[in-house]
Amino acid sequence: MLKKGDFIELDYTGRIKDDKVVFDTTIEQVAKDSGIINPKYKYKPVIITLGEHQLLKGLDTALMGKQPGKYTIEIRAENAFGKKSAELLKLLPMKLFAKDNVKPFVGLEVNVDETLGIVRSVSGGRVIVDFNHPLSSHDLVYDVDIKRIVTDPLEKIKSLLEMMGMPFENIDVTDDKAEIATKTALPEEMTKGLSESIQKLVGLKKVSFKTETEVKKELKKEIKAEKKETEEKSSEPSKTKFLSAKGKPLSISSKKKEVKDDKKAETTEEKKEVQDKQKQPEHKVTEEKTEETTSKEKKDL
Numbered sequence: 474m475l476k477k478g479d480f481i482e483l484d485y486t487g488r489i490k491d492d493k494v495v496f497d498t499t500i501e502q503v504a505k506d507s508g509i510i511n512p513k514y515k516y517k518p519v520i521i522t523l524g525e526h527q528l529l530k531g532l533d534t535a536l537m538g539k540q541p542g543k544y545t546i547e548i549r550a551e552n553a554f555g556k557k558s559a560e561l562l563k564l565l566p567m568k569l570f571a572k573d574n575v576k577p578f579v580g581l582e583v584n585v586d587e588t589l590g591i592v593r594s595v596s597g598g599r600v601i602v603d604f605n606h607p608l609s610s611h612d613l614v615y616d617v618d619i620k621r622i623v624t625d626p627l628e629k630i631k632s633l634l635e636m637m638g639m640p641f642e643n644i645d646v647t648d649d650k651a652e653i654a655t656k657t658a659l660p661e662e663m664t665k666g667l668s669e670s671i672q673k674l675v676g677l678k679k680v681s682f683k684t685e686t687e688v689k690k691e692l693k694k695e696i697k698a699e700k701k702e703t704e705e706k707s708s709e710p711s712k713t714k715f716l717s718a719k720g721k722p723l724s725i726s727s728k729k730k731e732v733k734d735d736k737k738a739e740t741t742e743e744k745k746e747v748q749d750k751q752k753q754p755e756h757k758v759t760e761e762k763t764e765e766t767t768s769k770e771k772k773d774l
Contacts, residue, residue, distance in 0.1 A: 477524030480623035520632035
């Protein structure tokens with residue numbers, strides 16, 4: 474059952490309820506069929522965090538408590554892009570557009586102070602721009618396919634950075650710590666906010682940002698330290714101990730002496746065995762001769 478804070482992977486298609494016009498989708502074929510294909514956009518399932526305002530309020534709430542699967546969800550205008558507001562219709566002077574070499578006409582989309590709007594009328598030296606969302610006052614329908622619940626910390630961090638439009642080179646997660654490598658250094662205020670957000674949502678103890686160059690330097694230091702440690706271990710004298718027959722440690726010289734004595738003892742014992750063997754046949758021959766002599770003597774008698 475899905476709950477706030479869960480990371481989920483999903484495909485979706487949004488349509489205006491009244492005329493069924495598709496205005497957004499993560500599926501390339503649907504975008505092509507609806508005539509809204511964007512060649513710069515990579516169509517694929519997205520990973521979002523429930524309860525973190527990454528979806529429309531009505532859609533976010535509707536997904537809570539559901540299981541992975543396919544759903545069709547209707548969202549009323551007030552829980553989607555809101556109702557139109559007269560306060561968001563602004564009257565702007567023509568000279569504001571002239572300084573940027575823009576000739577306004579009805580239906581032109583403009584960006585004024587980082588806010589998107591649509592020109593509704595042009596009269597004399599005045600232009601009326603509507604800053605209401607194009608889909609405001611429209612009820613919507615979303616077809617949603619919840620594919621899975623994401624549990625991998627690496628995937629979670631990557632999805633958050635992509636959602637924020639933050640470029641990165643690499644992400645390294647070890648235990649409860651994450652290190653994010655960027656191509657260029659980021660302002661401290663920005664990295665601090667991002668780190669706190671990622672720590673909270675992913676459940677990590679520490680998140681740090683470093684440039685790719687800094688990461689490579691640290692890696693070289695680690696490799697150098699490991700190499701030095703290995704060399705030091707290999708240069709240490711051998712601590713092998715020899716024990717005597719009585720179980721006492723021996724020095725190398727003592728060991729040599731003991732081996733020499735053992736060999737000497739073996740040689741002496743071998744000589745003794747040879748001498749014994751040489752004596753035995755002579756004794757036998759003597760006995761045989763004695764027996765033969767005795768037999769002869771008996772015959773003579």
